[in-house]
Amino acid sequence: MNKPSSRVNGSVVALTVAVLAVSSSAPLIAFAAAPALAIAFWRNFLATVALTPITYGPRRSEIRGASRRSVLFGVLAGVALAAHFATWMPSVQLGSVATATALVATQPVWQGLIALVQGRRPSAAGWAGIVLAVAGAAWATGADIGVSGQAVLADVLALFGAIFAAAYTALGEQARTTLSTTTYTWICYGVCAVLLLIVCLVSGVQLGGYDAQTWAAILALVIGAQLLGHSMFNYALQRTSATTVSVLILLEVPGAALLAWLWLGQTPRAAALPGLALLLLGVAVVILGAARANRPVVDPVLTD
Template sequence: MYGKKRRRGMNMSARRQQLSTVLALAVAVLAISSSGPLIAFAAAPALAVAFWRNGLAFTVLTPISLGPRRPELVHMPRRAWTYCLLAGVALAAHFALWMPSVQLGSVATATALVATQPVWQGLIAAGQGRAPSRAGWIGIVLAVAGAVWTTGIDFGVSPQAVFADVLAVLGAVAAAVYVALGEQARTSSSTTTYTWVCYGTCAVGLLGICLAAGVPLHGYAPTTWLAVLALVAGAQLLGHSMFSYALHHVSATAVSVLVLLEVPGAALLAWAWLGQTIRADRVPGLVLLVAGVAAVVVGGRSRMPTASVEL
């Protein structure tokens, strides 16, 4: 009798854990899907939005990093500090490239192209002697074909749309470099400490770019500040936190595949909220691109962290 009650209790606990994991993943996907539409909605320069997004996230994490996590900061190896700082520089490059692409082009295309990050991650791994599997290489070919299909259509739209596509692809490359550096940094630093140093470095870099380019950092409408705060609370903190929680219960591969739901999620939000419709001739390229990235994530031998994203 006691054994049966104990098993029932364990089954109920497992079901509650599964439910909480599913809810966490649903919240995370929704949070990161809101990133592109919020950036497009914000009536402020993309570089300024990128600065505030990282600067405010850094501010939120500061009491923890300088409080309970302070001993880790003090004793963190110099090598880890170096990789944290370099990762922050790469993250700044990612935001400086991708976020303007969202405002210059369409949310759906920019989100899809930046989702090619695992493809570039696979190529970086191959350069390090950790080549992807055959399925990974097939995925790379499919993703590149999908990107060419999607961006090739934009040559008939406008030079600005093409420029936006190029920025999005370069943003994906910068994100891959950021993750590769983050892999090295995380070997001897916690998530909180690494994120705090990285976001802080990124914010300083973006601040320098904004000041040099004369980008205004204030004087925005209240709705723009609300969009920035939503980015910080949603994509920057809530999305990453929920994915990190889910990693205790599901595989990194499963989470990486779920991150791809940002592409249709962002497209649907942009359609419902901003009225950005998806052109019919662009859909096959987007589908091919997402399928290719999924193949890279699932079939690649190299370890591809789930911190993609927007990035």
């Protein structure tokens, strides 16, 4: 008798924890006294280490039996994920948490455009959402032009981060046709960590010597946004529609902005707020439009 109620309650708790976990990502990046690329490397490397016992334990046979095609798409997804982190995470340190988080949330918009290239036309609602989101992004970026060139650069990097996130999702859709989420994630994080390590070494980015607070922030990123957030969203997807989860992920934007305000003293710029609100509305319309058209909703597993 109580099973449906307990499942609903479990999903609510899981989604609440997941949104809180991913909302902490940008504020933690901004707080950490370490280069953004180094933080990106450590969060992916440590996550890979944490997933290795699971992947090479119960799922060892899956890796051995995986097709070359699936592994190839998993590797390519890892390359796109590295590009995502290498653009979005610096944007958080260069600009404001609120704007960077909102702009990277345009991932479903770019995903819709990728689907168009693949021959799947967005619905009328999808096109309307794309227009709204692009207008909102232009408004928010325009508001930053009067602030500084660094703020505009941060906005551009965040948009590229969203584009690479959409590419990561599109490639991941191909890999996950035969790979489990855990194995696929382990491949992506591993490839991403190796590429980011190479970039850090070539560019001379400092990978150590941080204070205790910075290491604590990096660990919190790994446990929170990287592992706990993903796990809770995956748990909720077993009981909640992908559309609902995708829309709820947008709560990361006000959540991150609130944390940045209370913790870091970052007050969102008033001139950018209407644009950010328009952007989020557009993204929500894109997601709902895709659902009504009975098309795959953007993979809600990817979080920042």
